[in-house]
Amino acid sequence: MNFRKHHLREEEPEINLIPFIDVLLVILIFLMLTTTYAKLTELKINLPTANAQAAKPRPHELVVVVTADGRYTVNQRLIEGRSVDVLAAGLTAATGGIKDTVVVVTADASATHQSVINVMDAARRAGLSQLTFATQGQTEPGAAGAAQP
Numbered sequence: 001m002n003f004r005k006h007h008l009r010e011e012e013p014e015i016n017l018i019p020f021i022d023v024l025l026v027i028l029i030f031l032m033l034t035t036t037y038a039k040l041t042e043l044k045i046n047l048p049t050a051n052a053q054a055a056k057p058r059p060h061e062l063v064v065v066v067t068a069d070g071r072y073t074v075n076q077r078l079i080e081g082r083s084v085d086v087l088a089a090g091l092t093a094a095t096g097g098i099k100d101t102v103v104v105v106t107a108d109a110s111a112t113h114q115s116v117i118n119v120m121d122a123a124r125r126a127g128l129s130q131l132t133f134a135t136q137g138q139t140e141p142g143a144a145g146a147a148q149p
Contacts, residue, residue, distance in 0.1 A: 060101040062094055062128070064119050068110035072119065082115075087122035099127050106134040 065073040072079040072087055079090045095101045103123045107116050123131055 060098050062101050063104045066107040066111045066115045068108040070115045084118050084122050088125040091126040102130040103128050
């Protein structure tokens with residue numbers, strides 16, 4: 001019988017880093033793709049108020065009124081329909097081909113943003129680049145406010 005002592009060598013533990021790095025890179029890529037970046041939606045802003053004097057009348061002015069329920073009137077003429085194409089056709093017909101016409105948008109305070117954006121888009125489609133908004137002036141105590149373009 002052969003009684004040899006087996007020399008048991010203690011093997012040092014070995015850590016294979018390549019799979020570890022692979023897993024960390026996958027986690028990093030996952031976090032980069034799923035992270036939503038914070039938007040600064042909680043900014044406190046003060047909207048401007050109109051303290052200016054009444055604007056002077058312009059020779060080529062087109063008044064577009066947006067009602068609270070999203071209907072449009074162009075120079076006190078009701079536009080049938082609420083699409084941008086119909087509104088653009090109404091603006092083109094009301095200008096009579098004069099491209100330097102100023103479009104004055106008078107929107108109800110309860111009108112949706114989309115309704116006002118539709119007016120802006122229709123004016124762009126009709127080739128009208130001058131656009132302004134009518135606001136109501138600030139009222140002093142005891143004084144009545146008037147709409148000012």
